Amino acid sequence: MNAMAALKQYQTVNTQAQVFDASPHRLIQMLMEGGLSRLxxxxxxxxxxxxxLKGELLGKAIAIIGGLREGLDLRQGGELAANLDSLYEYMSSRLLQANRSNDVAIIDEVAGLLRExxxxxxxxxxxx
Structure with a gap:
């Protein structure tokens, strides 16, 4: 096994261990970190x-935002959950637009929103 393959395997195992041990709060943090990294x-x-590669990475970022959106409890989360749902929908839509138009500014906009x-x-x- 070459060094890069070994490193990739280590990273996969390390990530799986972090997910296994993570609290629900930490899992959301990890999703957000992954989204920012993909952006x-x-x-x-x-x-x-x-x-x-750009399309693949934007697709992964959209999937992560979709995961964040799916994690919302719209019944019990009230106005906050509804607002986050709308924001995540907006982010996904903007990233699709960024992919079509090759607009770096849109990626920066979404990354800023996700950081917030x-x-x-x-x-x-x-x-x-």
């Missing part, structure tokens, strides 16, 4: 003209 990678791919939500989520960590 940064997609932005880089877009800037380098790597069209297929993550900041609030991180802030409640000590209250749980």
């Amino acid at each position: 940064a990678q997609a932005k880089g791919a877009m800037e380098r003209g790597q069209v297929a 939500v993550k900041s609030g989520w991180d802030g409640i960590a000590n209250q749980i």
